[in-house]
Amino acid sequence: MRARLTGLALVVTIIAAIPLCLATGPGGLSPRTALAALFGSGDGGRVFLVRGLRLPRVCDALVIGAALGAAGCLIQTVARNRLATPAILGINEGATLAVMVWVFCVPGSGLGPWWIAPIGALAAAIVLVGLSGGIGMRGFRVLMIGIALSILLRSIVDMGMSVLAVNHATAVYNWSLGSLLGADFSRLRIAVIPVTLALAVAVALGRRLVLLGFDLTTARALGADVQRDQWLALTVAALLSGLAVGIAGPVGGPVGFVALASPVAASHLVGPGRVPVLVAALIGALIVLVADTLARVIAAPNEIAAGALTSVFGGLFVLWLLYRRTGEIG
Amino acid sequence: MRHRPRADTSIPGALVLLAAFVGLVFMVSLTVGGGDYGLRASLAYLTGRAPPDTAADIARIVTTLRLPRATAGLLVGGALGLAGWLLQTATRNPLAEPGILGINAGAATAVVLGISLFGLNSGAGYLSAAFLGAASACALVLLLAHLGGTVTPLRLILAGAAIGASLYGVTAVMLTTHQLAFDEYRFWIQGALVGASPSMMASVLPGLIGALAGGVMLARPLSALTLGDRAARALGHRPAWIRLAVVGVVALASASAVALAGPIAFIGLLAPHVARWLIGRRPIAEVSASILAGAGLVLLADIIARRILAPYEAPVSAVVALLGAPAMIAIVRGRRSRPCSTTGSGF
Numbered sequence: 001m002r003a004r005l006t007g008l009a010l011v012v013t014i015i016a017a018i019p020l021c022l023a024t025g026p027g028g029l030s031p032r033t034a035l036a037a038l039f040g041s042g043d044g045g046r047v048f049l050v051r052g053l054r055l056p057r058v059c060d061a062l063v064i065g066a067a068l069g070a071a072g073c074l075i076q077t078v079a080r081n082r083l084a085t086p087a088i089l090g091i092n093e094g095a096t097l098a099v100m101v102w103v104f105c106v107p108g109s110g111l112g113p114w115w116i117a118p119i120g121a122l123a124a125a126i127v128l129v130g131l132s133g134g135i136g137m138r139g140f141r142v143l144m145i146g147i148a149l150s151i152l153l154r155s156i157v158d159m160g161m162s163v164l165a166v167n168h169a170t171a172v173y174n175w176s177l178g179s180l181l182g183a184d185f186s187r188l189r190i191a192v193i194p195v196t197l198a199l200a201v202a203v204a205l206g207r208r209l210v211l212l213g214f215d216l217t218t219a220r221a222l223g224a225d226v227q228r229d230q231w232l233a234l235t236v237a238a239l240l241s242g243l244a245v246g247i248a249g250p251v252g253g254p255v256g257f258v259a260l261a262s263p264v265a266a267s268h269l270v271g272p273g274r275v276p277v278l279v280a281a282l283i284g285a286l287i288v289l290v291a292d293t294l295a296r297v298i299a300a301p302n303e304i305a306a307g308a309l310t311s312v313f314g315g316l317f318v319l320w321l322l323y324r325r326t327g328e329i330g
Numbered sequence: 331m332r333h334r335p336r337a338d339t340s341i342p343g344a345l346v347l348l349a350a351f352v353g354l355v356f357m358v359s360l361t362v363g364g365g366d367y368g369l370r371a372s373l374a375y376l377t378g379r380a381p382p383d384t385a386a387d388i389a390r391i392v393t394t395l396r397l398p399r400a401t402a403g404l405l406v407g408g409a410l411g412l413a414g415w416l417l418q419t420a421t422r423n424p425l426a427e428p429g430i431l432g433i434n435a436g437a438a439t440a441v442v443l444g445i446s447l448f449g450l451n452s453g454a455g456y457l458s459a460a461f462l463g464a465a466s467a468c469a470l471v472l473l474l475a476h477l478g479g480t481v482t483p484l485r486l487i488l489a490g491a492a493i494g495a496s497l498y499g500v501t502a503v504m505l506t507t508h509q510l511a512f513d514e515y516r517f518w519i520q521g522a523l524v525g526a527s528p529s530m531m532a533s534v535l536p537g538l539i540g541a542l543a544g545g546v547m548l549a550r551p552l553s554a555l556t557l558g559d560r561a562a563r564a565l566g567h568r569p570a571w572i573r574l575a576v577v578g579v580v581a582l583a584s585a586s587a588v589a590l591a592g593p594i595a596f597i598g599l600l601a602p603h604v605a606r607w608l609i610g611r612r613p614i615a616e617v618s619a620s621i622l623a624g625a626g627l628v629l630l631a632d633i634i635a636r637r638i639l640a641p642y643e644a645p646v647s648a649v650v651a652l653l654g655a656p657a658m659i660a661i662v663r664g665r666r667s668r669p670c671s672t673t674g675s676g677f
Binding site for chain 2: 083088143144147149151155163305308310311318
């Protein structure tokens with residue numbers, strides 16, 4: 001009941017936030033005129049500003065945030081560690097690298113297609129589990145090896161970046177910071193289908209993963225197929241975070257603030273004994289929506305990458321977790 | 331641990347070999363590079379047998395491009411090797427190093443802030459900004475890892491990664507909002523030896539010499555500290571002051587390295603491991619070996635960086651990470667038998 005109420009409250013908040021986000025920024029719109037322009041009334045410039053420029057960003061932000069929030073919730077549950085996120089574990093870097101490799105292999109293609117990123121993310125997740133000898137039992141080893149893996153993959157991306165011509169490198173650099181500037185529906189239109197499917201699987205998995213909250217022997221005794229659930233959850237999480245990277249770059253920042261903070265907040269709201277995938281997804285959507293809007297106005301007239309903003313908050317959040325919750329991070 | 335008499339002041343053979351190796355890599359570094367003058371022509375020039383019509387060209391390339399670069403590699407590597415050894419010994423954590431702990435990021439962010447907000451443009455200005463940033467990050471990471479519970483290696487690494495990520499975000503914001511010539515800083519912010527000019531090196535040199543002297547003087551007290559505070563006090567050392575001095579020297583060394591070449595991770599991780607492997611428990615010889623190993627590794631990585639993507643140039647930090655990240659994975663995997671949390675920290 002509490003989970004449903006929380007979810008409902010979040011949905012209402014997001015719907016209320018959308019006109020505000022559409023109105024914020026240059027152009028002098030009020031939420032009311034922004035809403036009117038969204039439905040096609042008002043002068044042509046305003047309609048284009050709202051429908052052509054800002055609406056795609058809002059939709060991107062919602063989809064990416066939901067994917068990252070759900071992915072973070074799954075990975076934290078499986079790794080039994082609050083600090084395990086797709087970004088810290090190197091899964092996002094795998095996705096970024098895959099996009100980069102595509103840029104090299106298919107000359108003149110601009111950025112890689114959205115579907116190459118989840119493949120890279122999945123590969124990184126498999127390498128990670130192989131190197132650390134299983135996920136879940138030794139949370140600290142998975143984390144440390146994940147940090148090393150993400151640095152390794154990032155250095156390969158850096159090398160590629162130094163080869164690309166300067167103009168191209170600036171574009172890829174801005175993309176690699178995670179920015180929703182210049183979003184349009186071309187990527188989202190198709191990518192939203194796999195994201196929705198993966199989210200549905202993730203929500204269904206959340207119910208089964210509750211058993212993983214116990215120690216593994218108890219979970220087995222209660223009838224959970226621990227190994228299969230862990231692999232399934234990791235795969236879905238990698239796919240979700242890879243899709244998010246494929247749509248708009250690593251918007252979550254290098255520690256993955258969205259994937260880190262949404263599940264923590266969701267657990268606080270919903271209460272113990274649950275794996276609140278859906279609530280975490282809603283909170284993630286709200287966080288990215290707010291971060292992207294802030295990134296648009298905080299340094300006006302310049303625009304900064306939402307990923308740069310989330311990485312500042314992400315680092316501070318990790319420090320706070322380190323200070324507060326010694327028990328949950330080993 | 332091998333027991334050696336304290337008065338053993340002979341220079342270990344391994345140290346001499348290491349020094350010879352660094353000298354060799356330094357010479358190779360002068361001969362490798364793009365353009366028409368590769369290994370053969372450069373060697374001919376260095377041995378005085380170059381044909382007179384090309385000698386002037388080669389001389390210009392070697393003395394104005396490759397020599398400053400190799401010297402910068404020597405200085406940067408030595409500084410990072412020193413900082414890494416001090417951090418690993420002080421925290422008793424085999425993964426502690428200025429890159430992973432966010433100290434280099436602190437220095438780099440402070441330099442970027444100094445340039446974009448206060449218009450710094452001198453070597454001394456870069457160095458002082460870098461020192462402030464490195465010292466704050468170093469103090470912060472050690473403090474945070476210490477607060478709220480026992481210090482485990484994981485807490486230290488995570489605190490470092492978190493600080494590094496926050497600072498990375500700040501740097502990214504500064505680079506995208508201030509129209510700093512992005513290209514000018516593209517290599518520096520990633521860590522590369524290309525931009526290190528002789529005047530820059532001259533202004534960093536006093537700080538580096540101070541750090542080296544401080545580091546060598548700290549070597550013995552610091553190894554006494556690894557026996558525990560009580561034993562160190564009984565030997566006549568003052569633990570609190572030693573730790574403060576470590577923070578100062580580490581910050582000075584990392585700041586000099588970052589001011590010269592931008593943030594380069596993993597040298598501080600690899601060099602002390604090489605030193606321990608070569609020398610064993612003799613503090614002064616070990617710290618010297620770590621300094622030499624750091625210099626040799628940076629020079630080697632810079633040579634690889636020049637060749638690996640030729641005709642392009644890779645950032646030296648990326649090459650180092652290609653070597654260092656697998657080493658980090660191996661160190662974590664190698665500690666399977668011992669639970670990480672039993673390794674306490676001196677801080």
